[in-house]
Structures are given as structure tokens and as C-alpha cells.
Amino acid sequence: MHRNFEKLQKRSHRHLLLSLIVDIYLSRVLLARLFFCVNPQSFYRVWEMAMNRIDSESGGQSLAWVDERERLLLAPYAMFSADSRGRTHQEPHHAYRGPFQRDRDRILHSSAYRRLSGKMQVFTGEMGDYHRTRLTHTHEVATIARTLGRVLKLNEDLIEALALMHDIGHPPYGHAGEDALDECIADIGGFSHNQFGLTIVQEIEIRFHDFPGLNLTYESLMGQTCRVDKELKGQKPLLEVQLVDAADSTTYDAHDADDAIKLGLVSIEDMKHLELVDECLHFVKRHYSSLNPELLRKALVHRLIERQVTCLLSHCQEELRKYDFKSVEEARSSEFVIGLPAEIAQQKQQLEQYLYEHVYRHPSLIKIREQAQARVKEMYITYCENPSLFPLKYQPRAERVGVRRMAVEYIAGMTDHFFEQTYKNAHS
Numbered sequence: 001m002h003r004n005f006e007k008l009q010k011r012s013h014r015h016l017l018l019s020l021i022v023d024i025y026l027s028r029v030l031l032a033r034l035f036f037c038v039n040p041q042s043f044y045r046v047w048e049m050a051m052n053r054i055d056s057e058s059g060g061q062s063l064a065w066v067d068e069r070e071r072l073l074l075a076p077y078a079m080f081s082a083d084s085r086g087r088t089h090q091e092p093h094h095a096y097r098g099p100f101q102r103d104r105d106r107i108l109h110s111s112a113y114r115r116l117s118g119k120m121q122v123f124t125g126e127m128g129d130y131h132r133t134r135l136t137h138t139h140e141v142a143t144i145a146r147t148l149g150r151v152l153k154l155n156e157d158l159i160e161a162l163a164l165m166h167d168i169g170h171p172p173y174g175h176a177g178e179d180a181l182d183e184c185i186a187d188i189g190g191f192s193h194n195q196f197g198l199t200i201v202q203e204i205e206i207r208f209h210d211f212p213g214l215n216l217t218y219e220s221l222m223g224q225t226c227r228v229d230k231e232l233k234g235q236k237p238l239l240e241v242q243l244v245d246a247a248d249s250t251t252y253d254a255h256d257a258d259d260a261i262k263l264g265l266v267s268i269e270d271m272k273h274l275e276l277v278d279e280c281l282h283f284v285k286r287h288y289s290s291l292n293p294e295l296l297r298k299a300l301v302h303r304l305i306e307r308q309v310t311c312l313l314s315h316c317q318e319e320l321r322k323y324d325f326k327s328v329e330e331a332r333s334s335e336f337v338i339g340l341p342a343e344i345a346q347q348k349q350q351l352e353q354y355l356y357e358h359v360y361r362h363p364s365l366i367k368i369r370e371q372a373q374a375r376v377k378e379m380y381i382t383y384c385e386n387p388s389l390f391p392l393k394y395q396p397r398a399e400r401v402g403v404r405r406m407a408v409e410y411i412a413g414m415t416d417h418f419f420e421q422t423y424k425n426a427h428s
């Protein structure tokens with residue numbers, strides 16, 4: 001009798017617990033339904049955030065982890081991820097990637113970035129297997145910029161994003177192609193690869209369902225905007241932006257000299273009178289008794305980069321110590337600029353002038369350059385006269401920006417090889 005009573009008591013406890021669980025479940029469903037009826041958009045937003053929390057596994061919805069790491073490694077004048085002004089279209093934070101890391105990844109995965117592998121750095125008419133392309137140039141810039149950024153304790157993630165983006169708007173045939181396209185639409189604002197880079201990441205690349213572009217952070221976009229307008233009033237670039245600019249010129253001075261020597265456009269002997277080259281050659285010869293021509297060229301290029309990077313770092317470290325900036329704003333409102341000390345800057349300018357006159361304007365390249373520009377202009381006219389030649393997905397943009405600008409943008413997006421094929425098909 002007593003045992004039966006205990007059994008009944010246990011069963012009724014179980015029923016009570018079960019009915020309590022069912023009650024709680026039903027009341028939550030009712031509340032959720034009520035919330036959805038009152039404000040469906042907020043309901044979906046909460047749901048999306050909950051799902052994101054599950055998807056990101058670690059459950060982080062804040063930048064705490066990234067911020068903690070940056071506070072340990074970066075200087076007070078660096079751009080901290082937590083201080084970013086965010087994105088045009090708000091997104092939840094990622095659990096283990098900071099905002100500038102995400103910018104970098106979005107650029108890296110864009111199709112415009114991949115096409116840089118088919119665009120020549122210095123236009124020579126032939127895509128040699130060993131010469132720099134826009135992609136390898138970009139990698140070299142990013143590598144040098146990260147080295148500089150790490151020593152100066154700046155934000156390497158932002159630096160890398162800026163470096164990977166900086167040449168994304170280059171058209172086929174290098175600056176020759178850019179000049180031709182600029183002439184085509186000079187009366188409606190012209191064309192520049194820096195501006196087109198910004199257009200690509202803001203309007204042309206498609207990554208999201210609801211809006212165009214990569215939805216990069218304000219800081220990454222402003223970095224590219226500073227490249228478009230170097231005199232941007234009241235908007236002195238972040239130190240990270242200045243640093244990528246310095247890394248860009250250090251990189252192309254060295255590798256353009258390397259490619260030019262290798263292509264036989266100039267020789268080391270021709271360049272010996274340049275102060276920077278002379279100093280580097282003396283350094284190489286002091287350390288290596290005899291080198292064959294190939295190793296001498298490589299050692300010279302290595303020293304050219306090393307010399308500029310070392311001079312820039314020691315100069316900037318000394319200046320930064322003197323200024324002792326406590327914030328990004330202090331650094332931006334000061335006279336300090338990331339760059340070389342005056343003497344080396346002057347030597348570098350001498351080298352750049354030489355490369356301009358003897359490599360970029362080399363007599364053997366002039367004819368190839370002119371032919372390429374004529375073809376670019378011909379294709380521009382072909383597209384303007386036959387807008388139906390644009391792929392279907394570009395038709396809405398052609399209506400929005402006009403056929404002439406669309407023709408320029410479509411050509412600018414092509415690789416050297418794709419342009420040649422398209423030209424042949426159009427004129428066969």
C-alpha cells in the first residue's frame with residue numbers, strides 16, 4: 001500500500017515537471033509570436049544575431065579579444081580596431097577576426113584582386129614569366145609595409161588591407177592604358193586607377209545580396225580616398241595610410257630597376273652614377289668579393305630595399321620618440337609624416353627620375369606603348385557605338401553611369417591577355 005502510494009507520488013511529480021516545461025515552451029512561443037507581430041524587422045535581427053553567435057562557435061560578439069591583443073602590441077598613435085568608425089551597412093562583429101582583417105580578406109577574395117595577376121607592372125608588350133605583375137607588386141608592397149608597420153607598432157591588419165587594395169583599379173597595359181582611358185573621357189571627369197579602385201570596392205564587386213560593394217570599414221575606404229586626392233583638406237591620412245604609400249614607392253623603385261636591368265633596358269653600369277645605387281653597390285662589393293651579373297643584380301635590389309627600409313625606420317622611430325604621440329588625433333594634427341630623411345629622399349628622387357626617363361620612356365617601349373594606347377581607344381569607340389557588347393550583368397550599370405564611362409570601366413577591368421583576345425575578336 002505504502003509502496004503504491006510512493007509510485008503514484010513519483011508519477012505525479014513527473015507529470016508536474018512535464019507540464020511545467022510545456023507551459024514555459026508555449027508561453028515563449030506566444031511571446032515570440034507577439035514580438036514578431038509588433039516588430040518583424042527586430043525579430044529577424046535578433047534571430048540573425050543569435051544564429052551568428054552559434055555559427056561563430058566561440059560565441060564572441062565583441063571586439064574584446066582583438067582589442068586586448070592590439071592594446072598589447074600597438075603604439076597609442078596606431079589605428080585601433082575598436083576605434084573604427086565602422087561600415088556603411090552595419091554588421092555584427094566577427095568572433096575572431098577584427099574589422100580590418102575582414103577588409104583584407106574581402107579584398108583578397110575579390111575578382112578584381114585576382115585579375116591583377118594578368119596585368120603587367122611595367123608595360124613592355126610581353127608578359128614575361130619572371131617580371132613583376134600588378135599582383136606580385138602588390139604582394140611585395142604588402143610585405144614591406146607589414147615589416148615597417150610591425151616595427152613602428154602600427155595596425156598591421158589595416159596596413160595589409162590598404163596595401164592589397166592600393167592597385168586594384170589598374171587597367172591593362174599599366175600607365176599607358178590608364179593615360180589612354182583618361183583621354184577618352186577627359187571631358188566627363190577622366191579616369192584614374194586610384195579612383196577606379198575605390199569604385200570597385202564600393203560599387204562593382206558584388207558580395208552581398210542587398211547592396212553593392214565589399215562594405216569595407218570607413219578607415220580602409222578613407223585610405224584609398226587619400227590616394228585619389230593626396231591634398232584632401234583637413235583629412236591628413238592615418239599613419240598606416242602614409243606608411244603604405246612609402247612602401248609602394250620603395251617597392252617599385254627597387255623592382256622596376258630589377259626588371260629593367262633583367263630586360264636589358266638599362267645596365268648596372270648605366271646606373272652607377274646615381275647616388276643611391278652607388279652606395280648600394282659599394283655595400284654589396286664590401287660584403288661579397290665577386291658575384292656573377294645575376295647575383296650582383298639580386299644583391300643590388302636587396303640592398304636598395306634594405307637601405308630605404310632601414311633609413312625610413314630609424315628616421316621615423318627617432319621622430320616618433322620626440323613627438324611622443326598619445327593618440328591617432330595627435331599624430332594626424334602634427335607635422336610628422338612617415339618618410340625618408342631628406343638626404344635619402346633626394347637620392348631616391350634621383351633614382352625615380354632616372355627610371356622615368358630611361359625605363360618607362362625607353363625608346364624601344366614607346367612604339368609598343370603607342371600601339372597599345374591606340375588599341376585601347378579603338379575598343380573604347382567600339383563599346384560606345386555598340387553598348388550591347390557589354391555583358392548582360394553590366395547593362396544596368398551602363399544605364400546608371402552612362403555608356404562612355406561604362407566602356408572605360410569595362411576595359412579597365414580586363415587583364416592584358418583578355419583585352420588582346422577581345423580586341424582580336426572585335427577586329428577579325
Ligand code: MG
Pocket residue numbers: 137141166167248252
Ligand atoms: Mg603600387
